[in-house]
Amino acid sequence: MSDIEDHCTMLKKIGKIAKLPVAAIGKSVTLLLHPMKTIEQRDFSNIVFFTGAGMSAESGVPIYRGKGGIWGSYSIEEYACQEAFERNPEKVLAFHEKRRSSVLDCTPHDGHRVIADMSCARVVTQNIDGMHQRAGSKEVIELHGSLWRLRCQSCGFRKEDFGEKFETNRCDCGDWLRPDIVWFGDMLDAVVMSKASQAIGNCDLFISIGTSGTVWPAARYPDLAKKSGAYCIEINPEPSGDIAYDRVVEGAAGEVLPELFGVSRR
Numbered sequence: 382m383s384d385i386e387d388h389c390t391m392l393k394k395i396g397k398i399a400k401l402p403v404a405a406i407g408k409s410v411t412l413l414l415h416p417m418k419t420i421e422q423r424d425f426s427n428i429v430f431f432t433g434a435g436m437s438a439e440s441g442v443p444i445y446r447g448k449g450g451i452w453g454s455y456s457i458e459e460y461a462c463q464e465a466f467e468r469n470p471e472k473v474l475a476f477h478e479k480r481r482s483s484v485l486d487c488t489p490h491d492g493h494r495v496i497a498d499m500s501c502a503r504v505v506t507q508n509i510d511g512m513h514q515r516a517g518s519k520e521v522i523e524l525h526g527s528l529w530r531l532r533c534q535s536c537g538f539r540k541e542d543f544g545e546k547f548e549t550n551r552c553d554c555g556d557w558l559r560p561d562i563v564w565f566g567d568m569l570d571a572v573v574m575s576k577a578s579q580a581i582g583n584c585d586l587f588i589s590i591g592t593s594g595t596v597w598p599a600a601r602y603p604d605l606a607k608k609s610g611a612y613c614i615e616i617n618p619e620p621s622g623d624i625a626y627d628r629v630v631e632g633a634a635g636e637v638l639p640e641l642f643g644v645s646r647r
C-alpha cells in the first residue's frame with residue numbers, strides 16, 4: 382500500500398474522505414472533504430435572503446430557464462403576458478391553475494426551513510409559489526406577485542385565492558380577474574420594489590439563492606447590497622459569475638443552507 386493509500390485509509394476511518402470514480406483515469410480518486418465554513422447568525426443583525434426559482438427546485442417546482450425550464454415548454458407570448466390574457470383569458474387561467482396544482486404537490490425543503498427559523502431574516506423573492514410562507518417565513522417581499530392572489534384589471538380589486546382551482550375568475554365589476562403576478566411587460570409594484578430596495582440597502586448579510594439574475598431588478602441587487610456594506614454570498618449549482626459576491630457556494634439550496642448555518646437536516 383502506498384503512503385497516499387495509507388493516509389486515505391486513516392482519513393476514511395475518521396470520516397473525512399469520499400471516493401469518486403473518475404472515468405478519465407480509470408480509477409477512483411480520493412478527495413478530502415473539508416467541512417463548509419459556517420456562518421454565525423449572531424454576527425449579523427439584518428439578513429436578507431434573495432431567492433429565485435432554484436430555491437424551490439428541490440421541492441419539485443420547475444425553474445424557468447435551462448433544462449426542464451418552464452419557458453422551454455410554454456411560450457411567454459401565449460401564457461405570461463397581458464396580451465395573451467386579453468386574447469384568451471381561459472387558456473391563460475388554465476395554465477396558472479395547472480401551475481397551482483403542481484406547486485400544491487410540492488413541500489418546502491430543509492433550506493426553506495432554515496430561513497424560516499431565523500428571526501432576523503427577511504426574504505425578497507422573485508418566486509410566486511408561496512413556498513417560503515408555507516415553510517413559516519413571515520417577512521416575505523414578493524417582487525413578482527403571487528400565484529395565490531387575483532387582481533381585477535379594471536378596478537384594481539385584489540383577492541387572496543388559495544387552492545388548485547380559482548374560486549372565481551370574475552370581479553364584481555364584471556371584468557376578468559387575472560393572477561396577481563408580474564407578467565412580461567408588466568410594471569413591478571413600486572411599493573414592493575421600494576420595500577425590497579430598503580431591506581437590501583439595510584442588510585449586513587445578503588444571500589442570493591437560485592436565481593440566474595437575468596431579470597431586472599434582480600440583476601442589480603447583489604451590487605446594491607455590496608455598496609451598502611453587506612457581506613454577499615451566492616448559493617447556486619451554476620453560479621452567476623457576478624463579481625459583487627464575497628463568497629460563492631456551488632451547490633443546491635436544500636443541502637447548502639443547513640450546512641452553511643450549521644443546522645442539522647430533518
Ligand code: OAD
Nearest residue numbers: 433434435438444445446507563591592593594619633634
Ligand atoms: P431561472 O430559471 O432564470 O434561474 C434559476 C436558477 O436556479 C439558475 O441559476 C439555476 O442554476 C439555479 N438552480 C437550479 N437548481 C438549484 C438548486 N437546487 N439550488 C439552488 N439553485 C438552483 O429563475 P429566476 O432567476 O428565478 O419571472 O428567474 C427570474 C424570473 O424570470 C422569474 O421570477 C420569472 C422568470 O421569467 C416572471 O415570470 C415574471
